[in-house]
Amino acid sequence: MIAVLKQKKIAALAILFALAFPLLIPNNYYLHMMTLSFIWMIAVYGLNLLAGYTGYLSLAHAGFFAIGAYTLAILTVKAGLNFWLAFFLSCVISSFIGFLVGLVALRTKEHFFAIYTLCVGYIIYLVIDKWDSLTGGVRGFIGIPSPANIGPISFQTPVSQYYLVLFFLLLVVFVMYRIVYSLTGRTYIAIRNSEELALTIGISTMKDKLVSFVLSIFFTSLAGALYASFIRFLGPDIGYISVMFDLLIFLLVGGIGTMSGPVVGTLLMTSISQQLQFLQDYRMLIFGPILTLLVIFYPRGVVGGVIHWKTKRTENNRDSRVGKISSHSSNEKQVKEG
Amino acid sequence: MLLETKNLTKRFGGLIAVNNVNFSIERGKINAIIGPNGAGKSTFFNLISGFHKPTAGQIIFKGEDITHLPANKRAKLGIARTFQTTHLFEQSTVLDNVIIGHRLRTSSTLFDAIFRTKRLKREEAQCKEKAMEVLEFVGLTDAAHKIVANISQEEKKRAAFALALATDPEVILLDEPAAGVNPDETEGLEELIVKMAEYGITVCLIEHKMQMIMKIAHKIMVLNYGEKIAEGTPEEIKNNEIVIQAYLGGSAIA
Numbered sequence: 254m255i256a257v258l259k260q261k262k263i264a265a266l267a268i269l270f271a272l273a274f275p276l277l278i279p280n281n282y283y284l285h286m287m288t289l290s291f292i293w294m295i296a297v298y299g300l301n302l303l304a305g306y307t308g309y310l311s312l313a314h315a316g317f318f319a320i321g322a323y324t325l326a327i328l329t330v331k332a333g334l335n336f337w338l339a340f341f342l343s344c345v346i347s348s349f350i351g352f353l354v355g356l357v358a359l360r361t362k363e364h365f366f367a368i369y370t371l372c373v374g375y376i377i378y379l380v381i382d383k384w385d386s387l388t389g390g391v392r393g394f395i396g397i398p399s400p401a402n403i404g405p406i407s408f409q410t411p412v413s414q415y416y417l418v419l420f421f422l423l424l425v426v427f428v429m430y431r432i433v434y435s436l437t438g439r440t441y442i443a444i445r446n447s448e449e450l451a452l453t454i455g456i457s458t459m460k461d462k463l464v465s466f467v468l469s470i471f472f473t474s475l476a477g478a479l480y481a482s483f484i485r486f487l488g489p490d491i492g493y494i495s496v497m498f499d500l501l502i503f504l505l506v507g508g509i510g511t512m513s514g515p516v517v518g519t520l521l522m523t524s525i526s527q528q529l530q531f532l533q534d535y536r537m538l539i540f541g542p543i544l545t546l547l548v549i550f551y552p553r554g555v556v557g558g559v560i561h562w563k564t565k566r567t568e569n570n571r572d573s574r575v576g577k578i579s580s581h582s583s584n585e586k587q588v589k590e591g
Numbered sequence: 592m593l594l595e596t597k598n599l600t601k602r603f604g605g606l607i608a609v610n611n612v613n614f615s616i617e618r619g620k621i622n623a624i625i626g627p628n629g630a631g632k633s634t635f636f637n638l639i640s641g642f643h644k645p646t647a648g649q650i651i652f653k654g655e656d657i658t659h660l661p662a663n664k665r666a667k668l669g670i671a672r673t674f675q676t677t678h679l680f681e682q683s684t685v686l687d688n689v690i691i692g693h694r695l696r697t698s699s700t701l702f703d704a705i706f707r708t709k710r711l712k713r714e715e716a717q718c719k720e721k722a723m724e725v726l727e728f729v730g731l732t733d734a735a736h737k738i739v740a741n742i743s744q745e746e747k748k749r750a751a752f753a754l755a756l757a758t759d760p761e762v763i764l765l766d767e768p769a770a771g772v773n774p775d776e777t778e779g780l781e782e783l784i785v786k787m788a789e790y791g792i793t794v795c796l797i798e799h800k801m802q803m804i805m806k807i808a809h810k811i812m813v814l815n816y817g818e819k820i821a822e823g824t825p826e827e828i829k830n831n832e833i834v835i836q837a838y839l840g841g842s843a844i845a
Contacts, residue, residue: 428705435704435711436694436718443691446680453640453674454758455666455695464701564738 267516271419275412284411290523291418292479295425297503297515299472305510306433307465308445310363312497313354313370314473316377319492320347321474322481323381323388326397331387336401336482343478344471351470352463359462362448374497382489393488400482418479425472430512432468441465445510502540506547508554517556593618593762593793594639594670599648601634601817608634610817611648616762621788622795623804625828626814627837632797633675635814636764639795640672641665653761667695671760675767677751681740685731685750686722688739692757693721718757725756728790729783745776752783756792763787765796769803781807805829813837 270277275284296318304310324346328339358369381388388394400408400417408417432438440461443451451458481487490496499522507518529536551558594616601609609631616622624632637643639650641662650658657665679688697718703711726735729749734742739750748768755763768784769777781803788794798804804811805825813821813828815837821828828834 431707432701432704435707436691436697436699436715437701437704439687439691440694442680442683443694447678449642450674450678450754451691452642452662453666453672454692454754455663456691457661457663468701568738568741 264513268423275415281411284415286523286527288411288415288418288483289480290519291415291422292476292483293500293503293523294476294515294519295422295479296473296476297500297507297519298425298429299469299476300500300504301509301511301515302429302432302441302472303465303469304504305514306438306445307441307462307469308448309359309462309466310367311358311370311466311469312367312494312501313358313374313377314470314500315494315497316374316492317347317351317470317473318477318480318496318500319377319381319487319489320350321477322487322491323394323477324474325478325481326394326487327387329398330394330396336398337403340400340478340482344474347474347477348467348471351474352467355463355466359459359466371494371497374492375494378489378492378494381492388487388489391489393486395486397481397485397487399485414483418483421475421479425475426512426516433512437461502544504554505544506554508556508558508560510553511556511560514554514556518554521555592616593653594795595651596635596639597649597651599635599638599650600646601631601638601643602646607817609638609645609814612814612817612819614812614819614822616793616795617810618793619788619791620793620809621784621807622793623808623811624795624797624814625799625801625804625811630814631817632814633766634817636672636766636797640670640764663695666758666760669759669761670764671755671758671762672764673748673751673755673766673768675770677747679739679747679750679754682738684736684738685726685742685746685753686719686735688750689722689726689753689757690718692725692754693718693759695758696721721757721759722753725753726750728756728786729753730779743776745772745779748772748780749783752787756787760792762793762795765794765798767797767799769798769800777803 274287278284296314300311300314321343324343325339328334328342329336332339334342354370354373358366358373361369382390384390399414402408406413408414440451440456443454443456444458444461448458477491480491503518503522504515505518506522507516508514526536529539532539547554553561592615596612596614599609599612599614600607612635624635626632634643638645641657641660641664645658648658649656652665652668652670655668657668660668697714699708699711699714702708723732723735726732729752731746731749731753734746734750739747742750752763752765752768765784769780772780777800784794784796785807796808808825811821811823811825811828812819813831813834820837821831821834823831
């Protein structure tokens with residue numbers, strides 16, 4: 254119980270900080286970086302629902318991020334639709350494409366699923382790159398409008414855009430939280446743990462996987478649509494594999510299958526990346542080994558590492574209270590197995 | 592008769608894993624399947640629980656043909672199973688592992704989850720209650736909040752039973768429930784299996800531990816090279832010449 258209260262306190266503090274950020278640091282550059290990080294976080298949450306909780310590592314999510322972004326661009330600029338209608342439609346259209354892909358992709362598992370979705374992601378990139386008349390091809394897509402006013406609220410200033418993106422981030426986190434800590438979330442975790450076992454306890458795994466896949470893509474394309482309206486220029490590169498691996502690295506560093514992992518990982522990686530800007534591409538020489546070590550020693554990232562350390566500590570406390578000597582050996586066993 | 596197989600056959604390429612097996616699982620009894628390694632016992636289980644599609648033959652459950660039903664639908668009808676390796680989620684608590692077992696009797700959806708509807712709250716409480724009930728049944732109440740990685744092999748087996756029981760099954764298929772468990776603990780599991788049968792749940796198990804089978808089974812089927820070579824009470828099986836030759840290599844029963 255105490256742990257839950259403590260978690261809520263940390264979450265409340267983080268939200269307060271995020272709300273006060275533009276007042277504390279009135280610097281447009283940092284505000285821009287923060288807004289962009291929030292957009293990546295939304296996409297990483299999408300990936301986390303599927304890869305972290307349902308156990309299907311999709312490498313097509315950058316593609317769906319791009320579909321969300323380009324659909325918004327095309328619907329607003331070429332079709333002249335109302336911004337918010339286009340915004341909603343771009344998530345729906347991307348999710349529908351995701352649904353069709355999922356029907357086939359989810360028949361494969363593990364590495365095969367990863368490779369299959371990697372191909373899907375690359376095909377999406379190629380389509381965007383080559384379909385000149387629709388997407389502007391390599392020249393990119395310019396002139397995307399920033400979010401339209403909602404009543405008296407306008408989103409022309411960096412601060413208002415910051416709060417708009419923060420609103421969507423909090424909404425996504427809230428929905429994720431509700432899903433993960435419900436029977437539906439437990440169902441996804443059961444599928445991740447063992448699909449065979451899930452089948453024998455009566456879970457229709459195909460249906461649940463598909464729902465998780467589509468919802469995950471919905472979140473990611475939401476992030477894409479926000480990106481398009483925030484940056485207001487799109488190039489095919491946003492659907493490229495390097496973006497996919499950025500998302501994946503944010504998730505792995507923060508903690509795959511944890512609630513706060515996407516926030517921690519994205520903030521950590523984007524700020525480190527900023528600090529090491531002067532090293533240019535040689536940054537990767539530092540990132541590579543760190544990432545490898547992290548995956549070996551903390552497979553569930555920074556947040557997973559903290560959780561593991563905490564549960565071990567409470568277990569030790571409980572055992573020492575009861576006075577069991579067995580705790581030592583069982584912990585040793587856990588270390589060996591984990 | 593609760594479940595019946597008629598001429599059940601499974602071929603993997605040129606290999607006939609299960610050949611023309613007629614077998615019935617008697618309601619409320621402990622039914623055992625024995626046979627040397629590679630005799631087709633596990634394949635037979637996979638056919639009944641819906642993991643493999645039979646090449647030929649039929650599976651009848653309570654008078655209904657379930658030959659072509661997928662595994663999750665069979666679970667809903669009341670067929671539960673456990674695996675040789677327990678497949679539990681090691682980093683989670685025993686209770687969290689078992690709660691999901693009752694999911695198939697609930698109907699809340701993603702919508703219920705996002706809006707935390709009354710139905711979801713009610714069904715979550717129901718799943719938790721069921722989990723505590725089955726954990727008490729298998730004698731794991733005290734271990735409910737322990738992390739699975741920290742409990743013994745025997746406790747893991749009990750937790751796997753609990754998960755299967757949480758689905759409210761009519762028949763439970765146990766695949767080598769006592770494998771990797773020491774003799775003292777095996778007795779505890781024996782008692783638990785007998786308790787399940789007394790409680791009205793039909794049991795069907797595969798096991799290599801002869802002493803255990805001979806003690807608790809009401810009915811035994813012996814498979815060898817995918818074929819049924821004998822069927823009967825433990826007494827009959829013990830004295831069956833074909834079984835002794837094929838399975839026990841002519842020596843006395845262990």
